[in-house]
Amino acid sequence: MVTDMPVTARTGDTRRSILDTAQRIIAHKGYSAVGINEVLAEAGVPKGSFYHYFPSKDAFGEALLRSYFEEYVADMDRILARSGQSAAEQLTTYWQQWRETQSVDDCQGKCLAVKLGAEVSDLSEPMRLVLKEGTDAIVDRLERMITGGLQDGSVAIDGDPRGTAQVLYQMWLGASIMAKIHRSLAPLDSTTTMTRQILHL
Template identity: 55%
Template sequence: MTTTDSNQTRQRIFGAAQSIIARKGFSAVGLNEVLNAAGVPKGSFYHYFASKDAFGTALLEHYFETYFADMDRIFQDPATSAHDALMRYWQLWISNQTCQVECGKCLAVKLGAEVADLSEPMRLALRRGTAQIVERLEAAISRGVEEGTVTIVATPAQLALRLYALWLGASVMTKITRTPDSFEEALQQTQHLLGNQ
């Protein structure tokens, strides 16, 4: 098997796994279910990953790479102000978390509480990934301050962390209540914290 074939197979496994794990969580999903969905022979899993833990870590790293690319497209659009880009990001967050079909829900939200106490490598992958999300939010906020489209009281770093924590909490509450109320509140708070235009 060539390196290209191996990478393509890993991508198929990641694609199948993300969809299943976004619904069921990590612990509830068996490797056979993922491999069947990916069309990969059951006995070949350990050719691609050393363990389920290593697979989970690689899945999170793959997920975050795609997530960062999506964030960069939003925040680096020269035709959009930083304020509008930030608000677009949060609107897309709501759409992603409230869709009723398979739509690649956020694995940081889904797995954060579940695996942080079970797998140190996966916890560290989540920590690295979420830190880079906060860094991108900070950069967008800083750009908004420079443009004059964002008015803040805290530092960009403090506000980025506060907003990310707000939206993680809203996502969990939305799962619990099954209403959009927490997202509506988070959106209002975000508009207030960024300064109304």
């Protein structure tokens, strides 16, 4: 079959397909429980070609997490860029999306920080550093929203914006884990209530 697509574009598409497929599978099963062959089979990529795209499984894990966080913070940036919304409305939108994507039965690849945080931090120092970098980027954006809320008067807090952003993110991560343990969204609902209290919404 003849194709006009450049080799670099085809390579990029295949690499993207592997990462997208892995994100969906690993969000359900975890990192250690998923073999490379399972991902390649699901992605429709021939076995043996994995190392053409990733030099090692560790490098694959780093790429997977980087891709996840890039998409995640891009979603946050889209919320921040919405015109006509107060910072409080932006924050509310963010937390609502979090709740929706952390459903008990199917997180659709949207919960890698929750799923892999503890697991890979003990397995791989490079992956732990990517997780740290990614979660710091999330907290950065929450801090920006909170600071914006203080400026537009839609948010009030008792502490500083950075500390508040960190506490809120940690609280939501914990609630997401508890939601999985209890197979109930009640922890996320109670965290939503507490978030509103902390931000005086």
